[in-house]
Amino acid sequence: MEITFRTMTANDWKSVAEIYKQGIETGNATFQQEIPTWNDWDNGHIKSCRIVACIENEIVGWAALSSVSARKVYAGIAEVSIYVANKYRGHGIGYKLLEKTIAESENENFWTLQVGIFPENQASLHIHKKLNFREIGYRERIGKMNGTWRNTVLLERRSKIVGID
Numbered sequence: 001m002e003i004t005f006r007t008m009t010a011n012d013w014k015s016v017a018e019i020y021k022q023g024i025e026t027g028n029a030t031f032q033q034e035i036p037t038w039n040d041w042d043n044g045h046i047k048s049c050r051i052v053a054c055i056e057n058e059i060v061g062w063a064a065l066s067s068v069s070a071r072k073v074y075a076g077i078a079e080v081s082i083y084v085a086n087k088y089r090g091h092g093i094g095y096k097l098l099e100k101t102i103a104e105s106e107n108e109n110f111w112t113l114q115v116g117i118f119p120e121n122q123a124s125l126h127i128h129k130k131l132n133f134r135e136i137g138y139r140e141r142i143g144k145m146n147g148t149w150r151n152t153v154l155l156e157r158r159s160k161i162v163g164i165d
Contacts, residue, residue, distance in 0.1 A: 118152060
């Protein structure tokens with residue numbers, strides 16, 4: 001099973017949205033409850049570092065970055081989103097997507113990547129920690145989802161090559 005990576009385009013939205021929907025349906029991937037339109041999603045994410053993972057021309061996962069602040073001082077910090085299609089989970093695709101996202105983010109001068117993960121999402125916590133994200137906090141009752149308060153684990157990864165001077 002050879003995995004290839006390429007830049008996500010607007011034409012990929014149908015496949016990306018379906019994988020996003022599958023993540024939403026797990027109840028442990030995001031607070032998001034509905035799939036946004038392409039325009040809303042596009043406007044909410046950084047234009048670079050949008051990656052799709054493909055197996056035999058089928059999109060099986062995606063990754064993208066979001067800004068954490070409009071303030072210039074935080075221009076090198078981004079929040080990571082990684083999603084893998086249901087039938088391809090557990091095959092290392094999330095790890096490889098995150099690895100690729102880290103490399104591309106450093107090429108785009110991001111010095112810090114951060115993520116908030118539900119503690120129940122052990123697979124996501126595992127791959128982030130394996131790629132040198134460190135746990136920096138725990139947010140209790142940070143948001144309600146379907147009437148239930150949810151917690152998140154905060155992790156960040158500092159680049160060893162960008163923003164070190």
